[in-house]
Structures are given as C-alpha cells and as structure tokens.
Amino acid sequence: MKSERVDLSLPPPADILPDVIRQVGYPSPDDLKEDMLGEVERAIRDGLEIVRPDSLYRTTPFLRLEKDLLVGEGVEVRSQRWVHLMKRLRDPEVICCFVVTTGLALEEAINDMQGKSLFDAYLLDAVGSVVIERLTDQMERHVSGLLGAEGYQTTARFSPGYCDWDLSEGQEELFRFLSPESVGVKRTSAGMMIPQKSISATLVGAREVSLRSPCPFCSKGDCPYRREREERGPSHG
Numbered sequence: 001m002k003s004e005r006v007d008l009s010l011p012p013p014a015d016i017l018p019d020v021i022r023q024v025g026y027p028s029p030d031d032l033k034e035d036m037l038g039e040v041e042r043a044i045r046d047g048l049e050i051v052r053p054d055s056l057y058r059t060t061p062f063l064r065l066e067k068d069l070l071v072g073e074g075v076e077v078r079s080q081r082w083v084h085l086m087k088r089l090r091d092p093e094v095i096c097c098f099v100v101t102t103g104l105a106l107e108e109a110i111n112d113m114q115g116k117s118l119f120d121a122y123l124l125d126a127v128g129s130v131v132i133e134r135l136t137d138q139m140e141r142h143v144s145g146l147l148g149a150e151g152y153q154t155t156a157r158f159s160p161g162y163c164d165w166d167l168s169e170g171q172e173e174l175f176r177f178l179s180p181e182s183v184g185v186k187r188t189s190a191g192m193m194i195p196q197k198s199i200s201a202t203l204v205g206a207r208e209v210s211l212r213s214p215c216p217f218c219s220k221g222d223c224p225y226r227r228e229r230e231e232r233g234p235s236h237g
Ligand code: SF4
Pocket: 081, 162, 163, 164, 213, 214, 215, 216, 218, 219, 220, 223, 224, 225, 226, 227
C-alpha cells in the first residue's frame, strides 16, 4: 500500500492551555500570575497560527517474528520488548507506520525568536511540543479507527528511540519505508527529525490486543516512558 496523508485539525487554544502551562514548568494555571498567563495564551495563539500540520501513514502486512525483530513487508522493527508484546497478541496481521509534523514554519519562527527573546522562543517551543503530541494522538486514533473498521484492535504507538528501539536505526527504517520527505520531514544521521516538532511511530493491528504496550511486563523500573497498564478500551476499535 502506498503512503497516505491525513488532514489533522489543530486543537482549540483553551484545550491545550493546561498542557502548555505544565510544559513551561508550572503545575497548573492557578500557579501563574495573570500577566504570565497572558503571555502563555498569546504564545498559543501565535503558535497555532504558524503550525501547518502534515502527516503520512502506510500499512503493510506483518510477516513474522525473529529473535528481536518484527518483520513486516518492507519494514522491520528491532525491539525485543515489542517482540514479547507481539507474542501476546492474537493474530497480529498489520503494521502501520506514520509520521506527523507541525511543519517547518514553526521551527523557523522558534529559531528567529531566539535572536529576539529567549523567553518567547521558549514559550513557542512549549506550544510546539504540546501541539505535536495532540496531532500525533489524533493520527493514532485515525489509523486505529481505519484498522478497527477492518476488524483489528491496535497496540499503542511506539517510536524509534523509545523502549529498546534504536533511534538512528529505527528512523532510517521508517524513513525508507514511508519517505516522509514528501511532507517536508527530513532526518539527520543521528536520527533526529527536521522539523524537530515531528513524531514518527509504528503500531500493530491484531485480531485481539489484550495489552497495548510491553510496559506491564518490563522490568525497567525507572523508565520515564512507562505507560500504565493499557487494557483495550471501547474507543480503540
Ligand atoms: S517501561 Fe519503558 S522500556 Fe519498558 S516497555 Fe515500557 S516504555 Fe519500554
């Protein structure tokens, strides 16, 4: 299957305000003085005007598991932890890879702003971090919905650089499979993406997914990315 774009919608400003405030370093809106709150709200308005979301996904048949490798048609994911998860799924049949970006204009605006006001650049960067997560959540729901319509349940998404999936190798694999350069996303040899506010990820569709991530049986206690036990919920198809 060839890669497809998805139209993603920007979140309403009020919706992301609490997350941006947390991203900036305050526990809640109540901890901000009024003028600071005004600055954050302005940064959100400015940021949302600049963001140009774009995205691409591609699905492919899952073929087999090897020792530490999920093998799909045209793409491989090297992760022992996700191999363990795969063994607990009933009939995994599809791998879906995707990339989401906030676009280059936001990156340029943050860089420009650094020459004028580090504080404003910091706020704009925080807005970008929150928006890219929201857009990626939207993308994950979209592809999970598409797979759900075909009778699949889906795992959580996972990205190169997380768990035990090597960042550079994983990005190289996803970029070769997806060619996200067509939506303006490039990668460095170290695996970073340009624009930086971009996320690449993979998820798996199976006939039954009783556990959405390998975290519950992972012994890495101090992992900052640990997800709570995610049983399947009704919203995931
Ligand atoms: S706890 Fe961390 S390393 Fe372990 S499976 Fe979860 S995300 Fe991966």
